[in-house]
Amino acid sequence: MQASQATPPASFAGWLDDTNDITRAFLAAGQIPGLINIAGGLPDPQVYPVDALAEIAAQSVAEFPNETLGYGTIEGLPDLRRAVAARYSTDSLRLSPENVLITTSGMQALDLIGKVLLNEGDTMAGQFPTYLGALDSWRPRRPHFRNMNLQTNDLDFVAAMTGAKFAYTVPNFSNPTGRLVPEQTRRELVAAARQTGAWLVEDDPYGGLSYDGPIPPSALEISAEDEPDDGSPYSGPVIYLGTLSKMVAPGLRVGWAIAAPEMIAALTTAKQGSDLCTSGLTQRMTCKIFEAGLIESMNPVMLRLYGGRRDALLAAMDRHLTDFFDWQFPEGGMFVWASAKDERLNTDELFKFGLEELVCVTPSSVFDSQEEFRRGIRLNFTINDAEALEEAVIRLARATRRLLATLG
Numbered sequence: 001m002q003a004s005q006a007t008p009p010a011s012f013a014g015w016l017d018d019t020n021d022i023t024r025a026f027l028a029a030g031q032i033p034g035l036i037n038i039a040g041g042l043p044d045p046q047v048y049p050v051d052a053l054a055e056i057a058a059q060s061v062a063e064f065p066n067e068t069l070g071y072g073t074i075e076g077l078p079d080l081r082r083a084v085a086a087r088y089s090t091d092s093l094r095l096s097p098e099n100v101l102i103t104t105s106g107m108q109a110l111d112l113i114g115k116v117l118l119n120e121g122d123t124m125a126g127q128f129p130t131y132l133g134a135l136d137s138w139r140p141r142r143p144h145f146r147n148m149n150l151q152t153n154d155l156d157f158v159a160a161m162t163g164a165k166f167a168y169t170v171p172n173f174s175n176p177t178g179r180l181v182p183e184q185t186r187r188e189l190v191a192a193a194r195q196t197g198a199w200l201v202e203d204d205p206y207g208g209l210s211y212d213g214p215i216p217p218s219a220l221e222i223s224a225e226d227e228p229d230d231g232s233p234y235s236g237p238v239i240y241l242g243t244l245s246k247m248v249a250p251g252l253r254v255g256w257a258i259a260a261p262e263m264i265a266a267l268t269t270a271k272q273g274s275d276l277c278t279s280g281l282t283q284r285m286t287c288k289i290f291e292a293g294l295i296e297s298m299n300p301v302m303l304r305l306y307g308g309r310r311d312a313l314l315a316a317m318d319r320h321l322t323d324f325f326d327w328q329f330p331e332g333g334m335f336v337w338a339s340a341k342d343e344r345l346n347t348d349e350l351f352k353f354g355l356e357e358l359v360c361v362t363p364s365s366v367f368d369s370q371e372e373f374r375r376g377i378r379l380n381f382t383i384n385d386a387e388a389l390e391e392a393v394i395r396l397a398r399a400t401r402r403l404l405a406t407l408g
């Protein structure tokens with residue numbers, strides 16, 4: 001008798017079994033006609049400076065053909081590393097190009113941090129609730145996630161970070177909560193990083209989206225206060241991540257990590273095996289974006305548009321959701337985070353009821369490494385106008401009422 005020729009089943013890596021099917025459903029929801037999507041975190045395309053970027057792209061290729069069209073160094077364009085170092089340097093924070101790695105946007109930096117710091121089973125502490133993309137990027141390394149709630153008054157920062165390879169925070173208008181971490185908490189985080197030896201990852205895509213005034217100094221700046229005053233480059237425990245995505249346009253895929261030279265060297269080794277180098281074209285464009293002051297000229301336009309929409313969303317929530325949810329006022333960023341008053345309300349279920357009512361919101365399970373906090377939702381206010389936001393909230397109220405009716 002002939003042996004069976006059946007093809008063996010495909011064998012995928014084990015971490016693929018750990019992904020959340022809500023995320024998949026949430027991406028598919030984008031295709032439903034008539035749906036109002038307040039789940040994403042996208043800039044409004046009307047803010048993209050199309051003409052200015054087209055001109056900058058053309059100039060970049062014409063002036064620097066080899067650099068923009070060829071391979072570049074792994075660490076990034078020397079001019080851009082210098083420009084990033086200069087942009088973030090202060091009297092006490094001395095940055096040199098060896099403190100900077102140019103990345104293919106913020107997501108790559110998160111991925112590289114996982115690659116260089118996490119062995120299977122290692123612990124990382126994440127500001128709770130945590131950016132979904134960060135959790136996704138580290139999941140393949142199978143770490144132990146520890147939630148770190150910076151909003152409780154009694155958090156023991158040292159205990160939270162002891163034994164962790166790093167702590168992950170989004171201090172400026174966090175995704176998903178929109179909250180600003182106060183200066184004192186930033187100081188506590190830096191002190192605990194120094195005491196425990198854990199790295200402190202400060203992810204900052206939203207720092208420019210402050211609608212109500214100035215923000216506290218970054219953990220990077222705070223940590224520089226303790227650095228030796230001997231002219232050497234920054235060597236502290238903070239790994240700061242910046243990106244053009246929310247300030248100019250996410251399609252450029254340019255970001256940067258600022259850290260101690262030894263960390264930059266390790267991240268560079270990891271980047272070598274990821275993409276060799278970030279696009280020379282968009283890196284050169286970034287140099288020109290900085291030189292032209294494009295970020296500074298776009299910022300007031302974004303603040304007016306998004307700040308108005310934040311107020312519109314909050315007003316609509318006041319009109320339609322106060323019976324069902326509590327929420328926090330976001331001083332910046334792109335999101336409002338709301339928690340159901342009824343503890344039985346599971347927002348994974350609400351997500352499904354919402355789709356039936358043609359509104360898509362993000363449930364809290366995807367921001368919770370333990371998937372235990374089930375009654376939160378994240379609402380975005382940057383991509384829809386005031387009218388669509390009002391309609392979205394009316395639909396959400398209807399979905400909530402229907403779901404609660406099933407609970408009795």
Ligand SMILES: Cc1ncc(COP(=O)(O)O)c(C=O)c1O
Binds near residue numbers: 041105131133175205
């Ligand atoms: C907190 C946070 N970090 C990082 C990113 C990644 O952004 P990008 O890869 O576009 O720079 C995002 C995107 O939404 C984010 O919200």
